[in-house]
Amino acid sequence: MLDDAKLNTALENVRRAGVPGLFAEVRDNDQVWQGAAGVADVTTGRPVTADMRHRVGSITKTFTAAAVLQQVESGQIGLDAPIGRYLPKLVPGERGDAITVRMLINHTSGLAEYLPYAYSSFRAFPALADTGPQSMDDHRFTRFDPIELIGLGVAAPAAGTPGGTPGLYSNTNYLLLAQLLEQVTGTTAEKCITQNVIERAGLSDTAFPDEPQMSGPHSRIYEAWFGMIDPPRDYSVYDMSYAGPSASLTSTVADLNRFYGLLLAGEIVNQSSLEQMRRTVQVISQEGKLIEYGLGLYPMEGPDGGIFWGHGGTVWGGGALSMTSADGKRQMSVAVNVQRWNKLDSMGRPQPHPIDDALAALYRVAMQR
Known part of the structure; x- marks a missing residue:
C-alpha cells in the first residue's frame, strides 16, 4: 500500500535540502501516486508538475x-560474438576479436570513456578536482559525430582487459552498440529503438531529441558542477549528440515506470533475454563506486531486502532514477532538476550533502513494500 502523506513529506524534504524542483511517480499494483515539489524555473517560480518531460x-x-x-x-546479433565481426573498422584487430557484444552491454570491454577527450578542457571522474565548467558552455551547440567519439574512446589507453572485472562504465560501449544496431537493421539506432522499444511499450512521451531544445512541458535544469557554478547554471538547452543512444532520451516518470514494468514482465524482450539482463558483474561507476551491473540494468536493494531493477541517469543539470521490484508490483521513478551539488575535498572526492540523505529517504519510502 502507498502512503501518500509519507511520500509527499519525503519529496518536500528533498526540495528543502536544496533541489530546486523534483517530481516522481510510485506504483504499487494498481495504486499510483504522483508528486511534485519546488520550481521548474528559479527565475519565474513556475512550479514543477509530475507530468513533465525530462532528460533521463x-x-x-x-x-x-x-x-x-x-x-x-x-x-x-550474437550476444557473445566479437564486435569485430560487425564493426571491424571501429574496433580493429585483436581488440575487435576479443571484445564481445555482451562485454559492451555490461561495460567489461575495457574500452575507455570518450567524454574527457571530447570535452578536452576538463577530465572525467575520478579526477574531479581538476575539472571546470567552461567546456560545457563551449559545447552547448556542438554537433558531435558518433564515429569520432568512438574513435576517441578506442584510441585512449585501455581501461581494462576484455571481459575482465571489475569493468569500467563507459559510454563508448553504448555508442558502439548504436552503430551495431544501425549495421544490422539498416536504420539509425534512434529509429530502431523508437520503433521496437518505445512504440512497442506504448510510451507517448518518450523520444530522442532532434534539436537542443526540449519539446513539451518540461523543467529547466541546473548544473552546480561540484559547487564551482554558484548559483547553478541553466543547461536546459543543449545538443545531446555528445551522448546519443547512450544517454539522450527524454521521458516522463509515468513512461519510465510503464517501460520497466513491461520489460521486467518479459513484454519487451523474452524471458531468456531478461535472465541475461539480470546476470551481473562488478563494474566501477563513473563516480568511482563498485556496483553490480547487468545488461543495461542494475539491482538496488529495497528497505525490506527485496531487489529492485532499473537504471539511473544524469545529464548536465538533470538526473533521474527508475527502479522496479523483481516481481514488477512496486515501481519508483524520480526526476530532479539539478546535478552535482556535492562540493569536493582537497583530494577531489565529493563531500556529503543534505540532498543525498533526503533522496535516500525518499527512495526508502517509495520502495517500502
Missing part, C-alpha cells in the same frame, strides 16, 4: 540494451 541520461542504456537483445533473439 543513462536510463537510455536500458532501451538500447533491449533493442540489441531483440536483435539477438531474431538471430541478427
Whole structure:
C-alpha cells in the first residue's frame, strides 16, 4: 500500500535540502501516486508538475540494451560474438576479436570513456578536482559525430582487459552498440529503438531529441558542477549528440515506470533475454563506486531486502532514477532538476550533502513494500 502523506513529506524534504524542483511517480499494483515539489524555473517560480518531460541520461542504456537483445533473439546479433565481426573498422584487430557484444552491454570491454577527450578542457571522474565548467558552455551547440567519439574512446589507453572485472562504465560501449544496431537493421539506432522499444511499450512521451531544445512541458535544469557554478547554471538547452543512444532520451516518470514494468514482465524482450539482463558483474561507476551491473540494468536493494531493477541517469543539470521490484508490483521513478551539488575535498572526492540523505529517504519510502 502507498502512503501518500509519507511520500509527499519525503519529496518536500528533498526540495528543502536544496533541489530546486523534483517530481516522481510510485506504483504499487494498481495504486499510483504522483508528486511534485519546488520550481521548474528559479527565475519565474513556475512550479514543477509530475507530468513533465525530462532528460533521463543513462536510463537510455536500458532501451538500447533491449533493442540489441531483440536483435539477438531474431538471430541478427550474437550476444557473445566479437564486435569485430560487425564493426571491424571501429574496433580493429585483436581488440575487435576479443571484445564481445555482451562485454559492451555490461561495460567489461575495457574500452575507455570518450567524454574527457571530447570535452578536452576538463577530465572525467575520478579526477574531479581538476575539472571546470567552461567546456560545457563551449559545447552547448556542438554537433558531435558518433564515429569520432568512438574513435576517441578506442584510441585512449585501455581501461581494462576484455571481459575482465571489475569493468569500467563507459559510454563508448553504448555508442558502439548504436552503430551495431544501425549495421544490422539498416536504420539509425534512434529509429530502431523508437520503433521496437518505445512504440512497442506504448510510451507517448518518450523520444530522442532532434534539436537542443526540449519539446513539451518540461523543467529547466541546473548544473552546480561540484559547487564551482554558484548559483547553478541553466543547461536546459543543449545538443545531446555528445551522448546519443547512450544517454539522450527524454521521458516522463509515468513512461519510465510503464517501460520497466513491461520489460521486467518479459513484454519487451523474452524471458531468456531478461535472465541475461539480470546476470551481473562488478563494474566501477563513473563516480568511482563498485556496483553490480547487468545488461543495461542494475539491482538496488529495497528497505525490506527485496531487489529492485532499473537504471539511473544524469545529464548536465538533470538526473533521474527508475527502479522496479523483481516481481514488477512496486515501481519508483524520480526526476530532479539539478546535478552535482556535492562540493569536493582537497583530494577531489565529493563531500556529503543534505540532498543525498533526503533522496535516500525518499527512495526508502517509495520502495517500502
